Amino acid sequence: MKSTIAITGADGQLGSELLRQLGGDAVALIQSDMELTDDDAIRRVLSDIRADVLVHCAAYTAVDKAEAEANVCFQVNAAAVATIADVCRQFNTRLVQISTDYVFDSYAGPCVPLTEQTPATPRGIYAQSKLQGEQAAATVSSHLIVRTCGLYGGGPSMRNFVETMLRLAETKSELRVVNDQHCTPSYCRDVAAAILQLVEREATGLFHVTNGESVTWRELASTIFQLTQRSVHVEPITTAEYGAAAPRPAYSVLSLDKFQQTTGSEMPSWRDALQRYLQDRLES
Numbered sequence: 001m002k003s004t005i006a007i008t009g010a011d012g013q014l015g016s017e018l019l020r021q022l023g024g025d026a027v028a029l030i031q032s033d034m035e036l037t038d039d040d041a042i043r044r045v046l047s048d049i050r051a052d053v054l055v056h057c058a059a060y061t062a063v064d065k066a067e068a069e070a071n072v073c074f075q076v077n078a079a080a081v082a083t084i085a086d087v088c089r090q091f092n093t094r095l096v097q098i099s100t101d102y103v104f105d106s107y108a109g110p111c112v113p114l115t116e117q118t119p120a121t122p123r124g125i126y127a128q129s130k131l132q133g134e135q136a137a138a139t140v141s142s143h144l145i146v147r148t149c150g151l152y153g154g155g156p157s158m159r160n161f162v163e164t165m166l167r168l169a170e171t172k173s174e175l176r177v178v179n180d181q182h183c184t185p186s187y188c189r190d191v192a193a194a195i196l197q198l199v200e201r202e203a204t205g206l207f208h209v210t211n212g213e214s215v216t217w218r219e220l221a222s223t224i225f226q227l228t229q230r231s232v233h234v235e236p237i238t239t240a241e242y243g244a245a246a247p248r249p250a251y252s253v254l255s256l257d258k259f260q261q262t263t264g265s266e267m268p269s270w271r272d273a274l275q276r277y278l279q280d281r282l283e284s
């Protein structure tokens with residue numbers, strides 16, 4: 001019998017890309033179908049579907065706003081996952097929980113890619129809520145938790161760093177971008193394909209999945225403008241100078257060793273992914 005895959009956040013960046021790759025062959029859930037602050041709705045909707053696999057992409061993702069909206073952020077990213085996990089245990093549903101590099105928000109060790117064994121050290125509200133979400137998901141015996149980073153290029157969403165840079169470049173010839181945060185922003189197309197590979201292999205546990213290598217946001221911005229032949233000066237600044245409401249990790253580069261050993265696949269580098277995305281968006 002064919003298995004049923006359900007996807008929450010199906011109109012978000014990652015959810016819509018997963019749906020696209022599954023060829024529409026999944027149950028798509030959006031906020032109006034299942035509001036994550038409504039426990040009864042979660043239980044009702046998931047009990048009706050009784051999916052074999054639930055890929056939980058929906059989340060409160062406004063990192064700065066979360067500092068002023070801690071209650072709703074914890075409700076959506078942590079409490080709702082506990083309810084979802086409860087239903088998954090009841091119906092034997094495999095839970096795929098999507099998480100973030102921001103769980104390493106105050107990591108102070110050597111700058112070598114962080115493995116699934118590196119202790120999580122969340123600082124901001126979003127980061128803390130996502131770690132609690134991981135812990136809730138891990139109560140399902142057949143759970144898969146995938147931490148990723150800096151997503152762009154899924155569905156029609158313009159809410160990501162790459163699109164923000166391209167939008168700002170329409171009106172500004174100089175931008176100030178932080179140069180002291182090292183991570184690996186990732187193309188939804190590659191991350192979604194990697195998640196589906198893990199699901200197909202029935203992998204369980206915690207996995208890091210991003211594009212390869214690492215970059216600072218300032219280097220990423222400069223590369224976007226170089227590849228799209230825009231002449232924008234990108235001034236390197238510090239995180240303190242930028243002064244965002246939420247803290248951000250100085251180093252959250254994720255090790256891909258476990259993913260590679262499990263699947264035998266190598267993730268494309270961030271530069272290769274960015275080049276493909278910029279080409280794909282021209283053609284779409």
Ligand SMILES: NC(=O)C1=CN([C@@H]2O[C@H](COP(=O)(O)OP(=O)(O)OC[C@H]3O[C@@H](n4cnc5c(N)ncnc54)[C@H](OP(=O)(O)O)[C@@H]3O)[C@@H](O)[C@H]2O)C=CC1
Nearest residue numbers: 009012013014031035036058059061099100148149150151
């Ligand atoms: N974006 C990124 O850079 C990264 C994201 N992640 C994680 O990956 C996952 C997917 O992220 P991404 O696709 O970028 O997220 P998006 O912000 O693109 O989409 C979030 C989705 O969650 C839904 N949602 C938000 N609040 C609620 C709610 N109260 N009830 C029901 N649905 C809700 C949104 O619905 P609506 O459209 O109606 O608001 C939307 O469909 C998340 O778990 C995120 O934490 C991890 C690392 C990086």
Ligand SMILES: Cc1cn([C@H]2C[C@H](O)[C@@H](COP(=O)(O)OP(=O)(O)O[C@H]3O[C@@H](C)C(=O)[C@@H](O)[C@H]3O)O2)c(=O)[nH]c1=O
Nearest residue numbers: 061063100101149150160161164176177178217242248
């Ligand atoms: C727009 C802009 C941002 N920045 C900085 C702010 C921040 O430190 C960094 C990235 O900015 P963003 O706000 O786009 O990124 P942010 O929302 O923090 O992105 C994150 O989303 C969540 C959901 C995740 O889980 C993470 O993996 C992650 O990458 O760039 C500048 O320095 N200059 C600018 O003009």
